[in-house]
Amino acid sequence: MVQLVTAVIKPHKVEEVKDAVKAMGVQGMTVDEVKGFGRQGGHAETYRGAEYTIDFIPKVRISVLCDDSDVDAVVDAIVSAARTDKIGDGKVWVTPVSRLVRIRTGERDGEAL
Amino acid sequence: MVQLVTAVIKPHKVEEVKDAVKAMGVQGMTVDEVKGFGRQGGHAETYRGAEYTIDFIPKVRISVLCDDSDVDAVVDAIVSAARTDKIGDGKVWVTPVSRLVRIRTGERDGEAL
Amino acid sequence: MVQLVTAVIKPHKVEEVKDAVKAMGVQGMTVDEVKGFGRQGGHAETYRGAEYTIDFIPKVRISVLCDDSDVDAVVDAIVSAARTDKIGDGKVWVTPVSRLVRIRTGERDGEAL
Amino acid sequence: MNTTATSAFDLFSQNTNLLWIIVGASLVMFMQAGFAMLETGFVRAKNAAHTMAMNIAVFGTGATAFFLVGYALMFGGYSAKIPGFDWGYDHALGSALVGSGHWVFLWKGGFALTGGKFAASGAVAGYFLYMLAFMDTAATIPTGSMAERWKFKSFVLWGFFCGAIYYPLFGAWTWGGGWLSQLGNSVKLGNGYVDFAGSGVVHAVGGVAALTGAAVIGPRIGKYGKNGKARGIPGHSIAMAGAGTLILFFGWFGFNAASTLQIADGQFALVAANTAIAAALGCVAAMFWVWKRTGKPDPAMIMNGLLAGLVAITASCAFVDPWAAGVIGLIAGIIVVEVVFFVDQKVKIDDPVGAIGVHFANGLWGVLALGIFASGKYGVDALGAGIGWNGTTTHLDSAGSATGVTGVLYGSAGWGQLAAQAIGCLVIIVVMGAISWGFFKLSKVIFKGIRVDSEVEVAGLDVPEMGVLAYPDFAGTHEGLVDESV
Amino acid sequence: MNTTATSAFDLFSQNTNLLWIIVGASLVMFMQAGFAMLETGFVRAKNAAHTMAMNIAVFGTGATAFFLVGYALMFGGYSAKIPGFDWGYDHALGSALVGSGHWVFLWKGGFALTGGKFAASGAVAGYFLYMLAFMDTAATIPTGSMAERWKFKSFVLWGFFCGAIYYPLFGAWTWGGGWLSQLGNSVKLGNGYVDFAGSGVVHAVGGVAALTGAAVIGPRIGKYGKNGKARGIPGHSIAMAGAGTLILFFGWFGFNAASTLQIADGQFALVAANTAIAAALGCVAAMFWVWKRTGKPDPAMIMNGLLAGLVAITASCAFVDPWAAGVIGLIAGIIVVEVVFFVDQKVKIDDPVGAIGVHFANGLWGVLALGIFASGKYGVDALGAGIGWNGTTTHLDSAGSATGVTGVLYGSAGWGQLAAQAIGCLVIIVVMGAISWGFFKLSKVIFKGIRVDSEVEVAGLDVPEMGVLAYPDFAGTHEGLVDESV
Amino acid sequence: MNTTATSAFDLFSQNTNLLWIIVGASLVMFMQAGFAMLETGFVRAKNAAHTMAMNIAVFGTGATAFFLVGYALMFGGYSAKIPGFDWGYDHALGSALVGSGHWVFLWKGGFALTGGKFAASGAVAGYFLYMLAFMDTAATIPTGSMAERWKFKSFVLWGFFCGAIYYPLFGAWTWGGGWLSQLGNSVKLGNGYVDFAGSGVVHAVGGVAALTGAAVIGPRIGKYGKNGKARGIPGHSIAMAGAGTLILFFGWFGFNAASTLQIADGQFALVAANTAIAAALGCVAAMFWVWKRTGKPDPAMIMNGLLAGLVAITASCAFVDPWAAGVIGLIAGIIVVEVVFFVDQKVKIDDPVGAIGVHFANGLWGVLALGIFASGKYGVDALGAGIGWNGTTTHLDSAGSATGVTGVLYGSAGWGQLAAQAIGCLVIIVVMGAISWGFFKLSKVIFKGIRVDSEVEVAGLDVPEMGVLAYPDFAGTHEGLVDESV
Numbered sequence A, B, C: 001m002v003q004l005v006t007a008v009i010k011p012h013k014v015e016e017v018k019d020a021v022k023a024m025g026v027q028g029m030t031v032d033e034v035k036g037f038g039r040q041g042g043h044a045e046t047y048r049g050a051e052y053t054i055d056f057i058p059k060v061r062i063s064v065l066c067d068d069s070d071v072d073a074v075v076d077a078i079v080s081a082a083r084t085d086k087i088g089d090g091k092v093w094v095t096p097v098s099r100l101v102r103i104r105t106g107e108r109d110g111e112a113l
Numbered sequence D, E, F: 001m002n003t004t005a006t007s008a009f010d011l012f013s014q015n016t017n018l019l020w021i022i023v024g025a026s027l028v029m030f031m032q033a034g035f036a037m038l039e040t041g042f043v044r045a046k047n048a049a050h051t052m053a054m055n056i057a058v059f060g061t062g063a064t065a066f067f068l069v070g071y072a073l074m075f076g077g078y079s080a081k082i083p084g085f086d087w088g089y090d091h092a093l094g095s096a097l098v099g100s101g102h103w104v105f106l107w108k109g110g111f112a113l114t115g116g117k118f119a120a121s122g123a124v125a126g127y128f129l130y131m132l133a134f135m136d137t138a139a140t141i142p143t144g145s146m147a148e149r150w151k152f153k154s155f156v157l158w159g160f161f162c163g164a165i166y167y168p169l170f171g172a173w174t175w176g177g178g179w180l181s182q183l184g185n186s187v188k189l190g191n192g193y194v195d196f197a198g199s200g201v202v203h204a205v206g207g208v209a210a211l212t213g214a215a216v217i218g219p220r221i222g223k224y225g226k227n228g229k230a231r232g233i234p235g236h237s238i239a240m241a242g243a244g245t246l247i248l249f250f251g252w253f254g255f256n257a258a259s260t261l262q263i264a265d266g267q268f269a270l271v272a273a274n275t276a277i278a279a280a281l282g283c284v285a286a287m288f289w290v291w292k293r294t295g296k297p298d299p300a301m302i303m304n305g306l307l308a309g310l311v312a313i314t315a316s317c318a319f320v321d322p323w324a325a326g327v328i329g330l331i332a333g334i335i336v337v338e339v340v341f342f343v344d345q346k347v348k349i350d351d352p353v354g355a356i357g358v359h360f361a362n363g364l365w366g367v368l369a370l371g372i373f374a375s376g377k378y379g380v381d382a383l384g385a386g387i388g389w390n391g392t393t394t395h396l397d398s399a400g401s402a403t404g405v406t407g408v409l410y411g412s413a414g415w416g417q418l419a420a421q422a423i424g425c426l427v428i429i430v431v432m433g434a435i436s437w438g439f440f441k442l443s444k445v446i447f448k449g450i451r452v453d454s455e456v457e458v459a460g461l462d463v464p465e466m467g468v469l470a471y472p473d474f475a476g477t478h479e480g481l482v483d484e485s486v
């Protein structure tokens, strides 16, 4: 079976995480830009004298589909590559996938990875 | 265990939903900009005389990881904060999460929230 | 019960996929822009003589909530509409949804679609 | 034959003067591009097409009205008083519509540039164009302060109103030779109200409409929190705003230096240098001041500071020494920061681009500064024998000859000049303020509100009002495109 | 000594005339920035780098060709006919290449600005520069109508072709003193084909190439739905397009007013005022017209309307009264809306920026409008004793003296003028249309198609053709970066 | 009466000359908008507000310093040597501060434009303004090469330093009549160092600071991979950069053509034409060269090529024939590609905008090219009887009369000129290089580093340094807004 590993990380860590995941033998991933809100908090700036807060902080979300058997390793790889030990490093989580298809070939599940 | 609550809402409701979720004691959330297509439908405009349709309507997607025990409350909070009673208010749904890690500390599952 | 069908496809296929899904009777969908990394690989360009690689390729992600009973048909519809038979066509996967609410009305699960 | 040579020279030199006016007019017209980029950069992306469209249409509407009506009301009886021009000069085309003698309030004659002399005379056409460009500048100022919420329909009426009546009114009183310009003759106050290139006539008059308009229309949704605290709503493109600022700076050389209307003395060069010096000091002063006040050198304020220096020097640029231009600019840079903060946070009038601080406050400061720093060296006889600047002959010295425009730093005679300037400021605030306030109030009735619905405002004005997205290819620029009240 | 004084004055006044030409040339050259921003704003983000690069490279390629070859073909035998210039004026540098007498079709002489007089003479250099800038304007028009699908290679050839041959051809026939300009002498039609600053020579000639080019290259993928219905494909930055529009407006003062080529009479000022008036009315007319037609005041049409007014007044700006300039602009504003709609929806030629409506249709309207509204006051003797505008002496009145350029509203003599104008229009449509059509057809053979592959077109031309993204930091600007047919 | 007529003409012609200077100064000042858009377009979105703010503040700081101090050091003893100006010309206002005779190194006099003549004289004010605009150009060059990492505080000091000392120093040695300009008199090298509009004085001097600054500050994080290989870091808006390029092109007509400082001969027109020709060839050459080198016609290089042609022709534009202008531009287009590649990939100095290739390398090429291509036709007596260009009388021919500026292609006498040019280049590289390097090294001590923290650099400088986002409404423009080291 296949599972979906999702991570929200700091943007400047994308390259490193990508390399780490690739090194695991995972063949692909999908990323998008998100804004995060958490312990890290935002900060206030002034624009022409009036304050405004930037409270959503830019993050990158990474989605990796992988085999059951690889999930642990992928999660660990992401965690160690994305870690800066500073607040705001983000989260990784795993959700079950009941079916997967590769559009080009119609291959399914593990085959489709 | 942890679950993932996802909501697609109207953009101008983000602040209110954020406040409502925060008020529930949830410590973080991740948002991104999406385009929605649904009952609300799009609308046609003209550009130099030729019509074009804007049929995907901007929405904001909110992802909140929370404890099993908080899921109901979080869903309700989002629903009531995001509601305008007009078509296009959006949806909230819940998916299971089999594992969660906080990157900074390596804490897991409920601890990682 | 309800499930979530997610697809990562080539951007110029969005209209066709939308039409195919709509033709299935599905009432709505949510799309966002993502960047993909996979077999398709990236490519190198030069900017003022120095190389740089565009290794994340723009894709569109489509999320469709639908009834258990429709999942197969929706997946197939997406696959056939998005297919170009060329590398990089993308993936479709299905994840379970434990609960769904329509914000406007509070309707739940199948009702909320 | 010698005579012929001389008169060929006279004609040619007059036409060279006219050339300078046309080059200057083109530069001032180009300022519309600067305003367009500055204002559009300072609004949110969801209102960018609306703001840009206003900045183009304001020329169209304002110019049409000024062409048909405004120019005739402003200069009808005075014509193009371009020095050394035989045609046009002192040949009244029309006559007073309201008032007479030193107390003329409006003129008439030459509507749609028709009438004997108009069609034939390059001089009148050139003067018209230069004045048109100034009108355009005044007209576009409120599009900034009222941006992100103004109904396009209502804005269109403003363009016609400003070009036909609003701007020509104060214009007739000052540059048109009307009552304010004659305060020197009528009540012996210096050379009368003196405003070389329009700190008052253009900037403060446009600025007071920006103020009353913003007050009448109310603040943008979300500008003031529940506690009433002002929130910053950053503009969507600092880069665009910066480019606009530098275009305005360029255009200002036409605005100020070509206001000599002739090149026979080298004064236009001093004017240009003073303009640059005041801009530099305004920029630097605002940068350091805002840095001290908020901890960071806010780019929007660096831009506003440069423009503040330009607005402030505009009235006096031909009458002051370079060091004084520096001082005027420096003070302008501080004023703009303080006024923007004050209006935003204390008065709670919401002005997305800082138009009130830049044009209104520094327009007034510029008018007054002339009464302080004018050195008396210039403006004695700018238009020919016995005529002081602005067509006055007053302020004769003990020997009975006309004196240059003199501020209080250059002799006690300057107090009269300062008084004339203060009267001008008062008239702008009270009379032009009331007229523009009345116009916006009346517009409210005509258009059932001059402000878009709150749903439209939240969604962004571009689609509901203009039918286009400013940036359809960029993610996240429009939060909610449609009127969601279906 | 008196003689010396006189001749010093003569020399100085000639050089002042030349100065105006150089200032004007700079302004016209700056219009390239306006075109670049307008066109780039009106295309999708995924083609923005390609469109911008064309707008810069078209100057490079076109100017190189015009310098080496084009100027010689256009003016070789005529030289710089700048009024009052002793050097250059009436001193033929080369001779006719094709034709003779009133029927010259091409000149030769002064290739690469070499040859006796060229290197020494500021007058020739200045005239060359001004003409270069006009050529550049014509050359850049098709980059708009063919945007978002034109192979860069094929575009490069167009630049050289336009600068070397295409533009100089019609140029030689008109401003170069060739057969069209001599229709007054040869077949007694008014003053011959008269086109003051190039509604026809520049705009319609560039515009017809925009038309044939867009026809040959075909519509963008997705422009016409399965049912054949035109779909709007909004440009990626209304703000950028608006700024470009206002830059063009600014540059137009150089385009039109400096086309007097001298300042000895004040005519340049009337020209400038007429230019602004037509722009204003064009803007307002298009705004209201499109508002009525579609329900919203489309910003793209407000911009196109202002430009339409400018294009239309260009031919006649020196010959008409201000009221007529207003009427010409007003009609232009309506024409542009209708033609853009018609071409887009009925003719189904896809023109992303509206170049056909603005430059082609209103270029022709401008040429004809001169035959209607020219007042007869100007153009009698613009170049010296006995020479009418365009180097003709024709249309002598009953007393045997040359008359000014006169349209049908000012006497039945105007019908000859209108006929000459109509012949000019016909030549543009038929001859220049055929040449440009042939060029694009031939290019298709040379480059195996002048259009990029459909995969590239869908992906956006920026990466495949130019190797860069226009906006790499912004999400969503490029749908599919790569040729996915691997 | 005849005398009066004559002197009225003299006065008027002098003021017309002055007008050209003011128009030119405005154009050069507008180049700041071009630099601002070019540089901002070439950086990443996360640093756009910082880059734009530098481009505005550099005028403010530099101009303030030049007004207070720099102009006095550069011209104190020389005043405004504007041809035909009785006031100002040859009337020393101050005196040498360092050096004497042919070997003056700095002047003094006229600080803050005070002192007898300054306040009164339009001529001095106009000359000051023109020189101010050139200084501004030099000052803004390093803001490009050091962009995306320069502490704003440290940048502010650069502005003051450049305006007060750095630029005036080399300026005094050349245009100020100092030792380099006198090499013809002192050591008989041609007409001394000749640099018509500043390929060296402005571009190479600014460019060498861009080089030393970029070297001292180091490359941007990520510019060089682990293997040391250069990585392209594409700018965030090719469209903005392109618009900036075309603004610079426009401004360059003021830069070069108004450097004649008078219009009495038609030379300014030749200068303008040469400027356009070199730009065209530079653009085309760079396009084809980069196309061949990398497989695609990189738009950034098309832009840099056009600018390279402009920089290279700047020194010699008044002294060469059009064909030579073409050759100089063509070579410049190749140089810029090669130097940008070389600096980036071999020398490994990181210059985000290509300033070193454009301004430094082509500035030097321009200075040398004069020594090769100058035709000897101009510069004999540009400033009055017996004075060669740059105030020299040297290089008398066998008949004992002064010769024009002559390069090696026009006679062996040219070798002296080429030597003078080479000395100028050497002084720029060695002396100005050392001074600017020392300044940046010293700044490092003063500000505890002139570079922002790496966290700030990765996050983007806009919020940490300036307190704003350049594009708050667009997704993905700022990677990590905050200093995450909490």
Ligand SMILES: Nc1ncnc2c1ncn2[C@@H]1O[C@H](COP(=O)(O)OP(=O)(O)O)[C@@H](O)[C@H]1O
Residues within 6 Å of the ligand: A008, A035, A036, A037, A038, A039, A040, A041, A057, A059, A086, A087, A088, A089, A090, A091, B026, B027, B028, B029, B030, B031, B063, B064, B065, B066, B102, B103, B104, B113
């Ligand atoms: N409960 C949550 N649900 C969804 N996303 C979360 C949640 N908590 C945190 N995040 C995401 O993780 C990012 C980092 O979280 P934060 O609390 O700031 O630091 P840390 O990960 O070090 O605990 C946030 O910016 C947000 O995007």
Ligand SMILES: Nc1ncnc2c1ncn2[C@@H]1O[C@H](COP(=O)(O)OP(=O)(O)O)[C@@H](O)[C@H]1O
Residues within 6 Å of the ligand: B008, B035, B036, B037, B038, B039, B040, B041, B057, B059, B086, B087, B088, B089, B090, B091, C026, C027, C028, C029, C030, C031, C063, C064, C065, C066, C102, C103, C104, C113
């Ligand atoms: N089946 C679906 N799958 C995924 N997203 C959906 C689905 N239906 C609706 N949505 C999302 O919810 C948004 C609102 O839905 P819509 O049908 O317009 O109104 P309502 O939520 O009031 O029923 C849509 O714009 C879309 O983003």
Ligand SMILES: Nc1ncnc2c1ncn2[C@@H]1O[C@H](COP(=O)(O)OP(=O)(O)O)[C@@H](O)[C@H]1O
Residues within 6 Å of the ligand: A026, A027, A028, A029, A030, A031, A063, A064, A065, A066, A102, A103, A104, A113, C008, C035, C036, C037, C038, C039, C040, C041, C057, C059, C086, C087, C088, C089, C090, C091
């Ligand atoms: N393991 C994966 N996890 C998440 N997304 C993936 C994965 N593999 C591929 N993708 C997504 O699918 C897209 C297409 O994949 P690719 O391997 O290039 O071609 P194909 O789908 O034809 O196998 C990628 O660009 C990426 O967005």
